[in-house]
Amino acid sequence: MNSRLHFGAIIDTLKKVLPWNDEKVFLHEPYMQGNEWDYVKECLDTGWVSSAGKYVDLFESKVAEFTGVKHAVAVVNGTAALQLALQLVEVKAGDEVLVPALTFVATANAVAHCGAVPHFIDSDEKTLGVNPSKLAAYLEEIAEMRQNGCFNKQSGRRIKAVVPMHTFGHPVDIEPLLELCGQYKLELVEDAAESLGSYYKGIHTGNFGKLSILSFNGNKIVTTGGGGAILTNDTYLAGMAKHLTTQAKLPHKWAFCHDMVGYNYRMPNINAALGCAQLEQLPSFIVKKRDLARRYQEAFQGVEGVSVFSEPDFARSNYWLNVLLIDEKYIDHREELLAMTNRQNLMTRPAWTLLHKLSMYNECPRMDLKGSESLERRIINIPSSAFL
């Protein structure tokens, strides 16, 4: 039998880092100490709460400015953003899309919402995201280039795109992925749902894909209640994204004419107002969250059996959710650690169940997923709100 993980030391260390007073410490809570009241109240006072209004435009320009991506289109959530981004790079029903097995289910759902098939690829311990060298070897084995793109020799389906996800805010190693995309004519769509405020070699995540997406769900570093955005440096695609999110209505003073099958995916003004106030505080949130990560890293240095995940060399991360990695020899004790910490009101959780293990995706194609399987066993998220 393995030696026992020293639960007491881990819990004591968490309590030492966190401002803990017996009350429940959540994984990630919103923090609203800025202009949230003022902006939201203005929406109510003027009646501009819905899909038109100044805050939607303002929010989009502020997101674009912060990320350095030319265009941002604000939508109802990150899943909808990803579905549309995939449609905009012409993922069609029956195509395959390469997605990490280690990601939130929404990444694969967005693929499925396009009628396409998620094809699961492995992740890397250094980044928690897609492992580019392993993907290169895999594509060499299974991919066949034809006139109309890259095909999976095993399934016969076209592989149209790859969707790396910046896990818990940590940038994936994206340059080699871009090279692979060039080589195999795959579209790159970045799932930056968790990485607002994270940089790859000094450039904000979301600048590398033909399109990228953000999420502003309640648990994200910046929230709009529910919301997301499509990012792109391509002006035509940005225009199409906006058109498709507003039921593809053609501009006219009074007539109702639509030229495509569109969606009601526009972010409401009241949610954008909240987002504007939150964005103003984003730089301070990042400082606070990086400081919390540093405190965790220092405090856990002497603790046997666990380590705190640190950003890769090439990255400057928002540390959206901090990760405690349990050493392989102690993984039998993970469930007990989860139970014990949650019982003590210190909220922790494991990584997502790997997506190929979920019933609706277990017939989907996948590569060897040893890296993801190890990470799935070892990851525990620990409280990471900006105010902690």
Added chain:
Amino acid sequence: MNSRLHFGAIIDTLKKVLPWNDEKVFLHEPYMQGNEWDYVKECLDTGWVSSAGKYVDLFESKVAEFTGVKHAVAVVNGTAALQLALQLVEVKAGDEVLVPALTFVATANAVAHCGAVPHFIDSDEKTLGVNPSKLAAYLEEIAEMRQNGCFNKQSGRRIKAVVPMHTFGHPVDIEPLLELCGQYKLELVEDAAESLGSYYKGIHTGNFGKLSILSFNGNKIVTTGGGGAILTNDTYLAGMAKHLTTQAKLPHKWAFCHDMVGYNYRMPNINAALGCAQLEQLPSFIVKKRDLARRYQEAFQGVEGVSVFSEPDFARSNYWLNVLLIDEKYIDHREELLAMTNRQNLMTRPAWTLLHKLSMYNECPRMDLKGSESLERRIINIPSSAFL
């Protein structure tokens, strides 16, 4: 040449009814004089702005209570609600769904989002909604019953459902439609996006379909910024609707496990808070809007060439958007009337372009649409906000 419509009399009558002072009068503006700020502020103060929170549950129970439908599931908008409702009655890719040609494009888009094909049917001057006797005759001609349902003899596709829409709030004649659905084994899904507060023979719209949907967009009688709801008296379907709108996550204290391809369609708490305050005012909104309709009807009685649409005998309508019907002989002057009223800051608009005329739907199957074509030519919506 036809005689000219008397524009001056129409504009004078609008000005007489409306509290008009040169400022722009919109078609439908939100009215927020209740507890909107208190409830929304509470969300901001507590941080409960996102997909969990007391207002989402409260809003759902208030919507259920008001409509008399057993279950309401609050979602991001009416289009998403309709797409899910269609999926829940097992509309599959390649099926046909009968929808009026005279409706907002979202009705057909939701069908297309399921991979299904909208099949356009005609509307009735008495209700502005689906004409049941014409549909009966049409189905007799084109429908063929097979073991697995009703098939369109011409296209070979299965016809799975019919989606009547209560146009501008006026209930469609739903009993004969229910009979037809029984006869042809079609599922009835009510598009009640515009008819919150409207009753058919004393029963609130939304109680007749296996599932029904509401919209709370900014232009609706009650708004949540952006939002919608799925209504059903079927407890199993209500549970499935909620499950699918929350990424099909299985309840667990910390583990992430999902058993279906779900959606991020849950209404955020901050939007539900707004909705709770709005719902409290709904009874007074209905009184005000019915009074405005009465004033329009009286004032336009003596005006040649136009009439104000009145609720059918069997209905008690919310008069969401008032309708001025232009006599056929004056329809050549409609564009001029629209231009003139809008120029004078009295917002008016024509009905939606009939959906079979839109490029993405003009290959879809359809019946003779004479009734809808006449209505499309003749309808002008006039300002209808509750506070007017």
